[in-house]
Amino acid sequence: MNKEKGNINYVKHVLSFFGIGIMLSLFTFGFAQKRPKIAYTPAKDLTLVGKVASTENIFHRVDTNAFAGLPAAVKKRVVQSGGLAVSFKTNSPAIYAKWCTAGTVASATMTSVAYRGLDLYIKKDGRWQYAGVARPREGQTCASTTIVRGMDNAEKECLLYLPLYDETTRLEVGVDEGSTVQAGAYPFQKRVLIYGSSIVQGSSASRSGMAYPARLSRETGMDFLNLGMGGSAKMEKSVADMIASFDVDAFVLDCIPNSSPKMVSERTAYLVETIRKKHPNAPIIVMQSVIRERGYFNLASGERVRQQNANVKVEMVKLLQKGVKNLYFIPADDFLGHDHEGSVDGTHPNDLGFDRMIQVIKPRLVEILGTSIEK
């Protein structure tokens, strides 16, 4: 129940207590004048943003039935809404949301608001600017809340990010009754798929708009499509085939963190070559794994990442020597900075780590994608 309705119910209760129900409709009318009723629009009537492909369930990233042999752990992740958003325009002074998710509890190193809440941006002076979050309700799968209020009534372009890790099952955007609301323009161009681990999916950004593909989209205007799959970016053959089938302009492969050193050696070439076969000229950018901070003390963990990153470099050299064109490599040396404060748990970047990572990869991505995507 939203706050407004809560207030009205309280007023009803008090009035009924004093036995003056006859005044109710008059009073409610006066109240409604001050606090307008909310008109809700379902997400399907707004502009869906960040979709890798169209899906029967609009809140899924991939139709898992459309691809044979996907591992169960992958199927679980690609129906979570990480990276999806809705675009709309409104002149309402307040924006509300009603939404439901599967109700999974946030992992200990993520906020609930990132895991299963919403995150709103509004365009201001030509830039997307943070405007408000929608907090989920503890122990409940559905919530309704005010995301922002008290604004002027100029028309605004809005971008509302969906939960990163939970499966979204329903979403309606609310505005003050009498305000306009309509589907927004698609805000980004050039479709760049990022395939990767929990880090791509958004762990551990503080809210969904802070996941690094989302930040890259807002800051570059290019459409970075989040195909992060927590724990499950292992370059399986079925996944490589699926990725190659998507209609996108470029590929960023940030899938080393979840792949064992052996998997990196065995599977990188198949993934790159399968993509290349279907997309003869699309840029393919391979990123090394972010260094795991915990590896500075846990010697085996440190060695594992060094081996993953050494192995992917070997594979890249081989592929380049074989003559694969438009293939690029981003080393991870400076991703998290050098004060060791850029992670939440030694593995997943916090917002500080993501910011540092973006400072390193954004200029490279802009340079590559700005020149290499076919017009």
Add this chain to the structure above:
Amino acid sequence: MNKEKGNINYVKHVLSFFGIGIMLSLFTFGFAQKRPKIAYTPAKDLTLVGKVASTENIFHRVDTNAFAGLPAAVKKRVVQSGGLAVSFKTNSPAIYAKWCTAGTVASATMTSVAYRGLDLYIKKDGRWQYAGVARPREGQTCASTTIVRGMDNAEKECLLYLPLYDETTRLEVGVDEGSTVQAGAYPFQKRVLIYGSSIVQGSSASRSGMAYPARLSRETGMDFLNLGMGGSAKMEKSVADMIASFDVDAFVLDCIPNSSPKMVSERTAYLVETIRKKHPNAPIIVMQSVIRERGYFNLASGERVRQQNANVKVEMVKLLQKGVKNLYFIPADDFLGHDHEGSVDGTHPNDLGFDRMIQVIKPRLVEILGTSIEK
């Protein structure tokens, strides 16, 4: 139950199933050779760090019975362990913890690991470096876990931060049996109390060591004592009297965010002058409120912060004109940077916002405190 014990129990179960219980002691011995048993030391036998004053319950920041008239909301916060840590030395290749908290669920804009988990730093090359977190168990008040393992066996100085927002009721630090463990040296000098809101208490750092007073301590070597009280830093007379009574060398007052513009005008002078009376020469540093990001769209919210910050400036001018010495002022203009990505919810800094805030206030604090604290 910790993982090690879990493994042993599983082994027992399997052995008993095959009816070869006679091999159990031999096998368990071999297992124990590989995975040593854990020896636990209660926190009270280690060095407590970050205490504003000694308290009967070592995990409380303030003995609430020792001060008359504290508001209930303040009492609730000062028994939470935000800013407390234990210092110890060990040569154990692994470090474990068993701990209990009151079991409050994390707010939607904080991680559980920051709210009610633990955060370990180890000194490396003269600097405190992140080493591991201890994740709480969902739905349970107690947990036991491995924080870091696989290290070499050189003796290490360790600093383990307690939960930021929950009340800690028990804490034991574990090392591999046969390793050394002892209370560590007190790691910081010069006692600087920071009185403030949820932001001081640590909302919304990703883990407890990322709260800004904790980062300041590690980065400057000075002892920034966390007297953050979420939602309740309102400069009440009883709280001002309590703060003035503490035996510290300097005061940072970051209490504007929770105080209404009227409270700021009415209460700032009393707080500063009460401190000055008890501490004739201690530096007193007043910080403006961090700008609320949501105030860029919510016009009333934006205006409120402007008014809070204008009013505290007026009060500062009056106090300086009255001749209060060793009183300093830090304006908030650049605290969160200028891309509007430095908060989790428009109010509380995320790790990126805290990092930016630290870049602004640290040089000022070092400059002031380095020269103005009496030797």
